[in-house]
Amino acid sequence: MIEFEDVSLTLGDFSLHQVSLAIHDGDYYVIMGPSGAGKTIILETIAGLHVPESGRVLLDGKDMRSIPPENRNIGLVYQDYSLFPHMKVEKNIAFGMRMRKVPQADIDRQVRRLMKRFGIAHLAQRSPLTLSGGEQQRVAIARALAIEPGFLLLDEPLSALDPMTRELFVEELRTIHREHALTIVQVTHSTSEASELGTRMAMIMDGRLVQEDRVEHILRSPGTTRIARFIGYENIFDGVVRSCEDGLCRVETDGVSVWAVSGAPVGQGVAFCIGADEISLYNEVMDGSALNVFPGSVTKITISGALALITIDIGIMISAVLTRRSATEMGIEPGAKVFISFKASAVHVMDEDESPGLTHHDPMAAT
């Protein structure tokens, strides 16, 4: 188990402010946040490469303040893989074991096993600089796993890979997590990586932990508009709660009233977001259970691969996502009159304040 207790740290102009989190054994823990938020610093602090100015880092309950990185038994893989350019692949993988003075026969056996496991046996005598990104990635992970680490820390390991190799690696990482029953901490700013791999997630912004929860919970219920914007919500609005009844609130924004599941008091200024994939689009009014139904006109269509992001003016600009094929079949084009609907439960109400207290759920209660 990895625990951060009010960890504060300053590195040049950057500061980490009283970060507290708990990463349980077997978690695939994702640390997410914008560039420069302090994600990598957290990983490096776990690894012992930075010592907190205040607070404590505990590994399996033990205070690690005086334990240097070389004695923490932690595997670390950076985005650039950081393979040693002057060593062949084989030597790179063996490095950690050599440092631990493992007998040569055991080193050879372990290196052979890992190279076979990751399909890189044919690269044993190659220089890392001659390998592709995917191959370098495999070598870096094999090198980290060779020391049989207690925790594996991955710093944006997939961001330098092409989409196809990336997909293969997502599966690979899932398998490693399962096979080795490892606690993995991965830094990413990709929502899809977080949702595909992560069990729990910490959202870091400006050196502060702003939300910590199960991945699906954060993605569905971001704590602030900034988090919502970061994880890709297109529809984020400010409004005022006009009425509340049986857990349903009517929130008004720019003259448009939206029903939301919320306990916010009447008269309170709130922010709310709606996932573009939660909004249904029709050519005519449809009967359904959705409380929020609005007529509108299409103002913009943005094509992205097989999907189309449709912006509709319903008094406020709101975006819905359709498959490109559906959009064509429905005759969606700028100026087209359409109806949209979404459930009150699809409207996630947040505090209007940009920096509320940490939204933190008890991990044991969540499981």
Add this chain to the structure above:
Amino acid sequence: MKNLWEFWISRRSRTGVWDQCLVAFAIIGSILVMLPLLALANITIGQLADLSYLLEVATDRQVIGSIVLTFSAGLNAVLILLILGTPLSYVLARTQSRFNQAVESLIDIPLVLPHTVAGLMVYILFMQRGLIGAPLAGMGFFFEDAYPGIVVAMLFVAMPFYINSVKEGFQKVPVHMENVARTLGATRFQAFCLVVLPSSVRHILNGSILAWGRAISEFAAVIMIAYYPMIISTLIYYRFTTGGIKESTAVAFVMIVACLVVFLVLRTITRFVGRYDDRV
């Protein structure tokens, strides 16, 4: 003539071999190249015209001894830089203390000072009554008109060339690489020895060559503390003032040939050493 030039330029540009801008720059730059080339050609032709005299000078024991002395004192200075300068370069590359700038300015002093001033500074420090020279003289270790004096003067002027080059090399080794080595079980010192040093070997070699070149070309700083034993630049000056231009030019030509050979060999070695660090 103009049409022919335009035709040639346009034709080369189309094939992508020559670029009009690069050709113009090359022509401007060649003026600089002409300077040493002309000087070399001038001295070479002059010397080859009297081959027997040149051979006589080249086999002169004092000339050979002086060249060996210069090269070995330079090498000695570089060895000291390797031992003392490498750790300093690493500290400067890996820390961002406010003292760094002050330390770097101190190291760069020999770059901006007239070499006579540098020599004077070294002399005052290492003379028999000097801050460092006095206690060492008490132990029978002298710098004035002695081999150690030549080495410290060379060390002083060559220091910035070595430190700056090696520091740049260390800076180019990603800190991530050291971090990974440390999580894999290497201490900071092991990470330095096993990861950083091998990745910077080209910069260390280049820094050493630059520092050595600077050391063996020193004159003013050396004569302030050690006129004797004569290094080659002192000998050339001595022969110029006592024997005239013919004598000093012959010695100079021998030194040019010796330097060219040594530097060609070193540069060739550099091309093949530490090629793996092209990425870092």
